Amino acid sequence: MAVLSLLRRLSSRCLKLGPGIQPVIVSFSSHSFPRTRIPSNLVDTSGISAMVLYCIYGHSEFRNSYVFASLPKRRWFSSSVAAVLTVPKTSDGMTVDAIVDKRWPILDENECDWRSHAAAIALSVQLIKKRLQWKKMIIRLEHLSVALNKPDLWDDSTYASQVSREHGMLMAKMREVNGFEQELLELIDLIRLAREENDAELESESMRALLKMRRHSKEKELEALLAGENDSCSCYIEVCSDILQKPLVLSILCG
Template identity: 45%
Template sequence: MWAAAAGRRVASVVLRRSWESLCTQGQRALFTAGFRECEDRSDNDRMRERGGAAEVIARGWQVSPESESDWRSHAAAVARSIDLIKARLEWKKLLARVQELDVELAKPNLWENAAKAGQFSRERGALSGQVKSVISMEDELLEHVGLAELAHEENDTQVVTDVTQGLAELRKTASERELVALLSGEHDSRSCFIEVQAGAGGTESMDWAAMVMRMYRMWAQTRDYEVTVVDEMPGEEAGIKRATIRVDGLYAYGYAKTEAGVHRLVRISPFDAGKRRHTSFAAVAVIPALDESEVSIEIGESDLRIERFRAGGAGGQHVNKTESAVRIIHIPTGIVTQCQADRSQHRNKATALSMLQSRLHQMEVTRRAKANAQHTQSLSDVSWGNQIRSYVLQPYQMVKDLRTNYEVSDPSSILDGEIDGFIMAYLASSSAP
């Protein structure tokens, strides 16, 4: 990634020098004015809707494979990516929201409500970053196109080659940002909790639940996310009855939320002496990890029942000899959270309470939005009939997502954490008009 970024910076320097060698300052200004506005605008002016990418699309240049050295094709591909990104971000609404936030942030009494001020500031920063990213990419596209056309008129093949290489790099960047634009939900950029619970079926389902949890831990590690085991209840013979991990990293929730639902396994059971085929289920729930300042849910002490117990499983001498684990029951809703990850009872209680607040917040959001049940906040809300993916190990091998029909014939790679194909397929299908 760093090498690619450095390469783009070098290419930019080369292109600018080529630009300067091709024309006078007056010629550059005249040409640039036809494509974009002056560079001394304020941030707000730069954030308004522009039509640079649309102008390139209107030229009707065909998009060819990336391997072909055609600057027009690369430019057309970049322009279409920008256009798609704007559609996914709902560009007009995005710009309007930035202006609304600017008005709120400019009010003299803003910090009378610190929580709301912080919320506005964070939202403005996130949206501003999205807008500036698109504008920067569009600026770079227009500069490359302008230089390429001028170099073509001057028959400067070296500059055309440099521009083609620069546009090819920009094309890759734009393609990557298309995927990021799919993650534009309120909490998509946050870390998350992933909870897995075994379905009916005893040892077989508990073993499957452990396999599913391992799959997510390996997926998180391949993305360089930090994984912390928050809670785990082992099965009597094998696997787990229930487990929760926290995944810390940018867009962890945005990606992982696509996995919420019921996962079904078909295989010849290693626990059946008769070698019969069994079907097992595991439920997955994903909730965003929110800061206290982001959660507006007030929880009364009388609404909580707090239980302390000894942590189970391996954990060293201290963790198993003291009642450091904490379970919190929210009496009005019946939601239960618990944590035994730390030797400190105080920190375990704080983590369990944070999970409870996030769940209650998500429940309220879901209620208001009347969201689909697969995006609810607790495992108890995930219907066993809501199967999202089927994993078949025998008599044939296949993993198929029942929502998108995306399938892979190598279950081993999927169970080793290579699930990005399923995640991206779902994100793409859910964003389609």
């Protein structure tokens, strides 16, 4: 009963932290306490989850209990970070960078050429990563992961909350880009399969999906450009100078 009371107090504390924050779900048996399970991705999704862990784990009575003492203290993020850092590939090992290196001509959107669509999307992915400063994001993610794996992280709950929140936000951004990249490569595999199997319907559906991705990629480029230090800007000027239509973004950003 004492534990139930503690969890209720902690849940109330969580709910006061801000709208949308949900208390962590715990489960235990009345016959053999404690038997508590904390989701493995608790601090690996968003700032909200980080705040939940902060208000639970930051409470000394709960942190020092057998419940948290029995949880793994290290390498909570290894598998998820590795997944984010893995470069997506087609079934034959082709990456987005490899597609760009092939320099397939980029034709008008109305042309039913999957290579043209794929090349345009691949260039967009490269540009998005450049605007997001992808290499710096990887280095920062690795540093944050090291910090999160330290067993004494939650000795300073304020710092731990900041680190886990930033880690979650960074992971979310990188997963979104990787997901877009993976979708492109999967569609390329589908088109190849459709042609091998003479499946006109599958090929047509995959082509439509590629065209939709190509159009959507322009929106993602703009989102990436106006993120971070340019977040307060409302517009930009873009000039396409070469045959690959690779954009050259001028340093004219409207505030």
